[in-house]
Amino acid sequence: MSQTPLDEIGDGRRLELLVNAIVDYAIFILDIDGTVRSWNAGAERLKGYSASEIVGKPFSVFYTPEDRAAGLPGKALATARGQSLDGLDLAGLDALWDEVKATE
Numbered sequence: 001m002s003q004t005p006l007d008e009i010g011d012g013r014r015l016e017l018l019v020n021a022i023v024d025y026a027i028f029i030l031d032i033d034g035t036v037r038s039w040n041a042g043a044e045r046l047k048g049y050s051a052s053e054i055v056g057k058p059f060s061v062f063y064t065p066e067d068r069a070a071g072l073p074g075k076a077l078a079t080a081r082g083q084s085l086d087g088l089d090l091a092g093l094d095a096l097w098d099e100v101k102a103t104e
Contacts, residue, residue, distance in 0.1 A: 034059045034077045 019027050019040050026043035028036055036059055039051040047054075047062070054061070060073035067073070 028054075030059050032081065034073060 019038075022040060023042045023045055026046045027038075027040040028043045029038040031037050036054050036057055039049070039055055043054075044050055058073070060068050063073050
């Protein structure tokens with residue numbers, strides 16, 4: 001099999017290229033505190049924030065002021081934190097995603 005330009009780069013960079021090529025879905029990473037750590041082109045298209053505007057900001061900006069005042073972002077994070085990623089139980093992340101989708 002002949003080498004391609006993709007063979008020249010590492011797995012992490014290939015994954016980054018793949019994720020950034022997806023424009024029909026918002027894909028982003030939150031840290032344990034709910035800070036946005038990565039942002040793809042689909043997230044920019046669907047949510048309206050460029051990566052430079054949102055990376056480093058709390059994900060609570062996706063919620064209405066009323067929902068923030070009611071503590072919904074914190075509740076969603078608490079639910080997500082209670083789940084095990086090692087066991088691939090992503091129910092908490094699904095709940096977090098449902099909360100974020102509800103604010104669009």
